[in-house]
Amino acid sequence: MKPFTLDRPESAADAVRAVAADPTAVYLAGGTNLVDHLKLGVAAPDRIVDVKTLTSAEIREHDGELVIGAGVRNSDLAADSRVRERYPVLAEALLSGASAQLRNMATTGGNPLQRTRCSYFQDVTTPCNKRSPGAGCSALGGATRYHAILGASEHCVATHPSDMAVALLALDARVHVLGPAGDRVVPFADLHRLPGDRPDRDTVLGHGDLITEITLPAASWARRSRYRKVRDRASYAFALVSVAAGVSLVDGVLDDVRVALGGVAHQPWRAYRAEEVLRGQRPSVELFRAAADAELADARPLDGVDGGNAFKIPLTRRTLAAVLRDLTADPTAEEPGR
Template sequence: MKTFAFAKPATVAEAVGAVAAEPDAVFLGGGTNLVDHLKLGVARPDRVVDVTGVTSGEIREDEDGTLFFGAGVRNSDLAANTAVRERYPVLAEALLSGASAQLRNMATAGGNPLQRTRCLYFQDVTTPCSKRAPGSGCSAIGGATRQHAILGASEACVATHPSDMAVALAALDARVHVAGTGGEREIAFEDLHRLPGDTPERDTVLEHGELITGFTLPAGPWSRRSAYRKVRDRASYAFALVSVAAGVSLADGKIGDVRVALGGVAHKPWRATEAEAVLRGARPGEDVFRAAADAELAGARALEGVDGGNAFKIPLARRTLVAVLRDLTTEEPNR
């Protein structure tokens, strides 16, 4: 592990300033991802700035019906919150499907969506990886691709985003509160993460020194009738091969509104707008569910690989989305 300077500021402004002043400085929240990368040599910062206790740990319901939670909230506390469980069950389920209880007790809401890919080649500093070393190439192409992207990939990177929480936030139309040297701003969560293109080293649209301070979830009837389903190799402590976050509202026998996002399939949480367009206003049924899945996956591309590749992900994503929609339109919402 490379030696680095350590700072523990007292305010958000001090934390932002400390990172912005040093090109190779990073924020430290729960440390559940960064510490691993420090040990592996993937992350080699000159300065680590601890924001534990600096960002808010508050969860509150506002008068306009929205829910705010600070970036310092632990994942376990967010998943256990009554308002989250009742009004946004998709988020509680996504949080509880991630990692282990011990890690959820450490991981923060602000850090979880910013965790980096678990691609084997990204984490192995002896192999070329354009995400880790820009321009060096993508060792995954033609290599082990079973875990990798079927949507939005590029010649520079085929890795997937690992966060379960992020898929739920994408489906919930969350807003991200950010502080930087230029002041505060809000970003639609759907726009926070980037597809790789030819600059896969940039995971998000955040500028260096910008710090996530919190999130706002809108109120909507579709958020109560929502669910998260994760398909993985083992029952716990495994990343998604495919996951689906979805919420629907029903009116007069039709789908009034709908939100869908996919995980495990792309470099970012994948908002399924093509599927939503098919579903919105339609009568729920297997045919329309399959049509929605087909519309979203029309652009999916499988990768060959020494491990058999990931062609299985396309029908798996289709079946998982259909199953989630079936359950949401035939069962009573969580209350």
């Protein structure tokens, strides 16, 4: 591990100034991703700025919405009664991620910013455009079981690893950011990037930008929401495919719906095409299949030495249908007609 300077500033504003002034500096919160990268040599900053105690660790109400401080631990967020009751998809996503020990460390601000677990990205002896732009993508023609079927490019086929981020995307969350130019709010749907020709840039955040809070809007469909994760083993494994969805039913019709996918793209993937097919329709197996087919129309599986990832297309289709079936199976949970 390369030696570095550890700073502990007194405020979030001081932390932002410290990182903005040093092109090699990075933030440290829970450290569940960064520390791994320091050990592997993937990250080699000259300066680490500790922000563990500089952002709020509280969950509060504001105008009917839930505001989550960036310092809130994943385990505390998953256990919060308001989250479990009003945003069950988020609680389920958090509890499906990592292990209890890691959830006790990982933070709300850091979790969505974790980097891909692509084995080539984590192996500094192999070429990787995400780690070193222009080096090439070792995954192409290599082991691709965990890689993208949507939104990939010739420069990168890696997937985003966060379960929490998939749920936040489905919930239309908003991200509050403190940066060198001041405060701003970024819709969660705009936070992450597809790889294009710059796979080294995971998000739209600039150097020195610090997430301070995440807001969850009040929405009836959020109460009726689920997260399902398909993985190789029952725990401590990243998603092959995951689905976060929320629906509201009025008189047996899907009045509103939100769907997001994980394990299929460089970013948490909002299934806008599927939502369009579903909205205003009566639930049925045929409808769920049509929604999945619409979303997966542009899916491009990869060949690989491990058999490739073509299996993700039917797996995504079945998983999405299963979640929607679960969410629409109980008519007693419908909202009253309007």
